[in-house]
Amino acid sequence: MSTLTVTSVAPLTPRMTRVTFTGDGLADVGTWPDQQLKLLFPKPGGPAHVSDSPDAGVWYQAYLALPEDERPWMRSFTVRALTGGVLTVDFVLHGDSGPASRWAANARAGDVIGRFGPSRDYARPLGKADLLVFAGDETALPAIASLLALLPPDQEFAAVVEVADPAEDQDVPGVRWVHRSAGEDLVSAVTAIEVPPSAWVWLGGEASAVRALRRHFTGLGVPKTDIEFAGYWRRSLTQDDAPTADDLAEARERIEALGG
Structure with missing residues (x-):
């Protein structure tokens, strides 16, 4: 684990901002599709850094050992870009309802947060098929764009x-935009697309929508092994809340897909 220092903050849209970071070890990470990492946001008066150990089990135990009022808030993010030792992460802004959004809305150059990852242990190759399908909400947009x-x-x-x-x-060539303001929704838009069973599918975003789309594609005959999926957030719940039965089932399937 190490720390990240903010080098720039730039708004992309009214509800998304881009933050770039530098930090020890970033130049040695390398790149692969859909890179994910943990970001740790310090609580007032608390640390951003938890442990120097590169071992996930060791640093996580050190993280849990901190008193709760000092333990940083931890959230998962997808890398938008990692080039020349500069890490780019796009943050969705949804007010003060979460620590990551609250931090990003007030981030300034020189601010310091903690990170663990990206780890090659979770690297998966981009699928190969005549048709690739990518679907998600704004939380999945950084991954889809990359x-x-x-x-x-x-x-x-x-x-x-x-x-x-x-x-x-945003200026992402080839994306079809679905607007909630117009009464549109992701599941309806995606299920209206004609997709052959030979397609490869990537899904991300709100957990119940991801599950509905995954069921749709398996119903079309797309093998489960050809569907990458991640429920990035849960309606009315945060990452600090206990996992639901559906969350645990999803986690088991993702572990099995990784060969665990």
């Missing part, structure tokens, strides 16, 4: 992203 940038020019794909309104659309 994955689309890896596609060869002749790769056929469908990408659907649900956001609040047209002001949240």
